[in-house]
Amino acid sequence: MSIDPSPPVRLLPTVSIVEETMRQARRAVAFALLGAALLAALLLGQHQWSSVALQQAADRHAMAHKLVGEVRVADQQLALAAQMAAITGESHWIDRFDKLVPELALAIEHASLLAPQAVAASYRERTAEAARLQARMNASAAEALKSGAFESARALFDSERYVAQSRLLRAATEELTQASLTATEQEVRSLRHAALISTAVVLGLSVALGAVLWRRLTNGLGRSRGSLLEAEERVQRLAASDLLTGLDNRAALHDAMQALMGRARRHGEGLAVLMVDLDRFKPVNDRHGHMVGDLVLKEVARRLSRCLRTSDLRARYGGDEFVVVVDESEGPGSAQGAAERIVERLGWPMQFGEIAVNIGASVGIARFPHDAVSDDELLRKADSALYRAKQAGRGTVCLYDPLLDEALAERHTLEVALREGIAAGQLVPYYQPIVDLHTRQVRSVELLCRWKHPERGLLGPDRFIQLAEDTGLIGPLTMSLLRQACKDLARFPAHWRLSFNVAPQQIQDENLVPALLAQLRDAGVPPQRLDVELTETALVNDTARAREVILALKRAGMTVTLDDFGTGYSSLSYLAEMTFDKIKIDRSFVRTLGSRPESAKIVAAIVGLSRSLAVDTVAEGVETEDEAEMLKELGCKNGQGYLFGRPGLAKDVGPLERVPDADAWALVD
Known part of the structure; x- marks a missing residue:
């Protein structure tokens, strides 16, 4: 498997859906508005055209009415003026006659424009000759x-020819004016009919376009609604899911638990909550980075899904904690079995490319x-049970016990006090000598820790070191203690060396070696005077990382000791793989030297192995002279x-060069 983590679930797709939904809605509304504007324009245009056309036709019809009257009046006035001029001979009648002739001609011309072209053309053909003859006779009569x-003029006006021409012209003019009136009436009716038809057409188009617009709008809004529902569903899903693992998150877990508990209550059944905490996850995260840490969490989620029933609820509670809710309708063994499977499966090695993780x-x-x-x-009580499981040595399953609540409260109180105590300098260094068994000369001292609690007094490491490791305070505690110890070491005899233990969690700290060198540099102590002790637990957690740290420590000039040798896992394999400068024989073998022959054989074997590897040995827990003598005989x-000597303060250790007997250093622990 290569280290190519899939990208975490992001909210961007949901945001895109919402944006697309808004775009669809905007397009639908814009299309509807555009269609509405087009409909309004069509209706307005049709109304405007109809109004203008009808008004113009009505104006022409009114003009035709007016012209009919004007032509008739002008014709009558012209005939009257001619008769009066012939009878009276008065000049103003002659002038009146001359004035009426062009007025009548102009009115006839206007009527011709309003009449149909065929009627106007026929009128001109029929009256052209009569008009010329009458015009000549009018001119002769006027002369x-x-x-x-006067008699000649009167005779001319009364002549049959003049009367015939006048009658012809009058009849033709009457037909022309009536034709213009009829034409304009027909035009008005036609326009009204056309207006009705166009209105109906526009209304029909409007209805059709409106239907299209409505369908487009409803479809667009329907798609928008669907997209919004999809986005809402996605948001709800994201809100209920852990983005990294895809399991339920804490909020969804609480909702699901309440529902499951309600159902179990109604059916008289039971449930079990399993609080799962990953062991050694923080060192992996610190060592390999968050990318590998994320891969581990996703692999954990995958393994949980595979080793549990589909009906079992799985959730990531936060960090490296997971919660499983198991239906116990089939009996209380379901939860225990599920927990054991989880411990087994999550204990299997993980491989990410070239990185092996345990x-x-x-x-x-x-x-x-x-x-x-x-x-x-x-959940709180499952967490209490988890705390007990952690205390039991990790990789274990524990059931809740009411007594755990008191222990958990005490642990929390002590954790808060420890955090404050580190900052306040309440953690003080104590030293225990490591001596040459033959000369009793002090060769080095081991750095130990005591806590001067303001209320509880002097506390030994068994009260707080494991707590510091569990809560991540071991790093700050160690560096605070080492800072004081390096200053003391500068005042100790120059040939003394300082041994101190590095917790398994600290192995994963990339800054471990630089931080140690900085402490030594600040105190003016050479690295060769510092001996770092590692337990087999630190080695087994991450062998590759432990090997790197050992090499870095030795390159920096420090020495490395394998602590508690013989009680761990594959001690011989570690000796073969890693170069140690010293081996500490565990106190369990020393304590039973006189009572168990096997212990003496084991110690002899360890000493022999150390000699072959050119490695020094230190026996821990030497309490009697008999034990010291036996160890010397075995070659330790x-x-x-x-x-x-018991652990003591620097002021008690400093003057001590040699331990002559068991009572030389009776310090109070």
Whole structure:
């Protein structure tokens, strides 16, 4: 498997859906508005055109009415003026006659424009000759009147020819004006009919376009609604899911637990909550980075899904903690079996490319309704059980016990006090000598720790070191202690060396070696005077990292000791793989030297192995002279224990060059 983590679930797709939804809605509304504007324009245009056309037609019809009257009046006035001029001979009648002739011609011309072209053309053809003859006769009559020949003018006006021409012209003019009137009336009717038709067409188009617009709008809004529902569903899913692992998150877990507890209560059944915490995850994260840490968490989620029933609820509670809710309708063994499978599967090695990772899991179990009846209380009690599992040595399963609440409260109080104590300098260095078994000369001192608690007094490491490791305070505690110890070491005899233990969690700290060198540099102490002790637990957690740290320590000039040798896992393999400068024989072998022959054989074997590897040995827990003598006989070179001195302050250790007997250093622990 290559280290190519899939990208975490992001909210961007949901945001894109919402944006696309808004775009669809905007397009639908814009299309609807555009269509509405087009409909309005069509209706307005049709109304405007109809109004203008009808108004113009009405104006022409009114003009035709007016022209009919004007032509008739002008014709009558012209005939009257001609008769009066012929009878009276008065000049103003002649002038009146001359004025009426062009007015009548102009009115006829206007009527011709309003009449159909065929009627106007026919009128001109029919009246052209008569109009010319009448015009000549009018001119002759006018000349006669002007010359005083009234009888001649009267005779001309009364002649059959003049009367015939006048009658012809009058009849043709009447037809023309009536034709223009009829034409304009027909135009008005046609326009009204056309307006009705166009209105109906526009209304029909409007209805059709409106239907299209409505369908487009409803479809667009329907798609928008669907997209919004999809986005809402996605948001709800994201809100209920852990983005990294895809499991339920804490909020979804509480909702699901309440529902499951309600159902179990109705059916009289039970549930079990399993609080799962990963062992050794923080060192992996610190060592390999968050990318590998994320891969580990996703692999954990995958393994949980595979080793549990589909009906079992799985959630990531936060960090490296997971929660499993198991239905115990088939019996209380379901939870225990599930927890054991989880511990087994999560203990299998993980491989990411060239990176091998070994973690584990501890599980705490609380049951509903036996231990608690609310989701919060059930989770709290499962966490209490998990704390007990962690204390039991990790990789274990523990059930909730009411006594755990008191222990957890005490642990929390002590954790807060420890955090404050480190900052306040309440953690003080104590030293225990490591001596040459043959000369009893002090060769080095081991750095130990005591806590001067302001209320509880002087506390030994058994009260707080494991707590510091569990809570991540071991690093700050060690550096605070080492800072003081390096200053003391600068005042100790120059040939003394300082041994101190590095916790397994600190192995993963990339800054471990630089931080140690900085402490030594600040105190003016050479690195060769510092001896770093590693337990086999630190080695087995991450062998590759331990090898790197050992090499870095030795390159920096420090020495490395394998602590508690013989009690761990594959001690011989570690000696073969890693170069140690010293081996500490565990106190369990020293304590039984006189009572168990096997212990003496084991110590002799360890000493022989050390000699072959050119490595010094130190026997821990030497309390009697008999033990010291036996160790010397077996070839062990150095010893440490109450026989040579109890842990003490720097002021008590500094003057001590040699431990002559068991009572030389009776310091109070």
